[in-house]
Amino acid sequence: MKWSLRIARFAGIDVFVHWTFVLLITWILLTNLGAGRSLDESLWSIWFVLSLFVCVVLHEFGHALTGRRYGVKTKNIVLLPIGGVANMEKMPEKPIQELWVALAGPAVNVVIAAIIGTILYAQGKMQLPADPSGAINTGNFMFNLFVVNLWLVIFNMIPAFPMDGGRVLRALLAMRYDKVKATNIAAKLGQVLGIGFIGLGLFYNVWLVFIGIFIFLGAGNEASYESTQALLSRYRVADVLMRQFTTLHVWDRLDKAVALLLNGQEKEFLVEDDNRIVGVLTREDIIRGLQQSNTDITVGRIAKTELVQLSLDMSLKDAFEQMAKAGIAISPVYENEELVGVVNQENIMELLMVQEAMAASR
Ligand SMILES: [Zn+2]
Numbered sequence: 001m002k003w004s005l006r007i008a009r010f011a012g013i014d015v016f017v018h019w020t021f022v023l024l025i026t027w028i029l030l031t032n033l034g035a036g037r038s039l040d041e042s043l044w045s046i047w048f049v050l051s052l053f054v055c056v057v058l059h060e061f062g063h064a065l066t067g068r069r070y071g072v073k074t075k076n077i078v079l080l081p082i083g084g085v086a087n088m089e090k091m092p093e094k095p096i097q098e099l100w101v102a103l104a105g106p107a108v109n110v111v112i113a114a115i116i117g118t119i120l121y122a123q124g125k126m127q128l129p130a131d132p133s134g135a136i137n138t139g140n141f142m143f144n145l146f147v148v149n150l151w152l153v154i155f156n157m158i159p160a161f162p163m164d165g166g167r168v169l170r171a172l173l174a175m176r177y178d179k180v181k182a183t184n185i186a187a188k189l190g191q192v193l194g195i196g197f198i199g200l201g202l203f204y205n206v207w208l209v210f211i212g213i214f215i216f217l218g219a220g221n222e223a224s225y226e227s228t229q230a231l232l233s234r235y236r237v238a239d240v241l242m243r244q245f246t247t248l249h250v251w252d253r254l255d256k257a258v259a260l261l262l263n264g265q266e267k268e269f270l271v272e273d274d275n276r277i278v279g280v281l282t283r284e285d286i287i288r289g290l291q292q293s294n295t296d297i298t299v300g301r302i303a304k305t306e307l308v309q310l311s312l313d314m315s316l317k318d319a320f321e322q323m324a325k326a327g328i329a330i331s332p333v334y335e336n337e338e339l340v341g342v343v344n345q346e347n348i349m350e351l352l353m354v355q356e357a358m359a360a361s362r
Contacts, residue, residue, distance in 0.1 A: 004078060008057075013064055014076045024051065024081040032135070033236060041135060048136040052148055053079055054113055058154065059105040060086040063164075066104035070097045079104065091167070095174035095182075102167035106153045113149035116142055160190030162218035170222075183226035190219030231355055232317035232348070237310050237333055239352055241341040247272050248281060250300030257286050257299055268330035268344055271303040277332045279303035309334060310343060320348055 004016035028049055032042035057077060063086045064074035070092040077086050091098050120126045120142060134143060157165040166186055173182035194216030201208030246266055248257055248274040260266065261283060271279040281303045289302035308322045310333045323331055323345060330344040 010061065013061070013069075013074050016076055017079045018081070020081050020224060021079060036137075041137065044092060044136045044138070044141065048141060051145055053084070055109060055145070055149055055152065056084040058112065059108045059156075060109035062104035062106075063101055064088065066101045067092065068103070070094075072101070084318040088146070095171040095179075098167055098174070099171035102164045102171060105164050106156045109149045109152040113146055113153070115150070116146040120146060142343045158193065158215070159186070160193045160215045160219055161187060161222040163215070166190055166219070166222070167214075178230075182256055183223055187219040187223035190222075191216050194219060227356075228352060229317060231352060232320055233315055235316040236312065236352065237314045237316060237319050237343055238312040240316065240347045241312065241333055242343070242345055244346065245270065245342045245343040247271065247277075248299045248303075250278065250298060250303070252299045254286065254289050254293075254297050255298060255300070257281060258290070263287055267346070270330070270332055270342060271299055275301070278305065279305045279307065280328055280330050282329050304328060307332070311335065312340065316348065316351075318345060320345070338360060 003019050003021070006017040007017050021308075025046055028045050029042055032045050033039070057079065060077045064077065067074060067086075067088050072092055073089045075087040075089070077084060088101075092101060117126065125143065144267045145344050156163050157168070159165040159169040161167070161170075169189070170179075170182050170186040173185055176182075177185070192213045194214075197208045197212030197215060199212075201210075201212055246260055246264070247270045248260075249272055257269065258270065267283045270277050271281050279300070281299055285302050285304060289297055292302075306326045306328055308326050308328060308331045310319050310322075310331050312333060312335045319331070322328070323328075329346070330342055332339055333341050333343055
């Protein structure tokens, strides 16, 4: 993780904290000291924020560990000043599973709030502490932690992407409609809510404007992601196969690749050795090769050796996912272990654009 520090590892999942977190802590310390509080008093506010983020981490583990039960891996959990993100590979396909994964996060905060609430109630401290300064201290620390966990539940359950509530709503709708339609309804509602928040925020609180923009953009992103996924899953690799392609040999010199690039339409090439495809060479690789050395260098020395093997009847969604994961723009396609053609990302994107344009014109 760039710009992040690993602070913990639990259940095989690394927890990272982003460096901007330091800014948040510094800001809290400075505003407290600026308000005339002593260092001791100010440190209570920092303890409070750190405790809050422990609750956020537990929330994310709620998502991650529930996802694991359905076979979804979580790469890591990253803490940003605005909250936490569990980087899950994907959401489970079945609506009921997505529902549980989405609910598991807020459920953790409900449990935390219930535990703190019970303790406070047993101690007879379950009322708003009278401290007009709003500063965190030993007297109101637990009560504030209780309240903030309730806020985490309410905020996350706003029924709009990218909040958990948006996923809950989509999962519920997907039990009745297909996933694309469910996503579209949830996204539309999210955008309406987003505009509502922006409108309210202009009159009451500028934070609501930010939340509104966040929700509005998140809703649009989710809708277009989901419709792309649905579109891709309707096609197979055979639908975008290109049978005309040029193969380079590992011993070919770079200037041969340069000539092919300049004289033809192709921007990526397969690289073979002993009649076997061993790598791919993209335009970027060729340019990088030219910058680093002269054209005498062989293709084999600059080609990427990561390969994804696709078959004709594979779904385009899986193919695109695998190519994106490996970071390669072109991939050989086999039928009965025989090379029959190539698929490149550009072709897949073109298919998507054409289909989306046709859908828009209907
Ligand atoms: Zn969540």
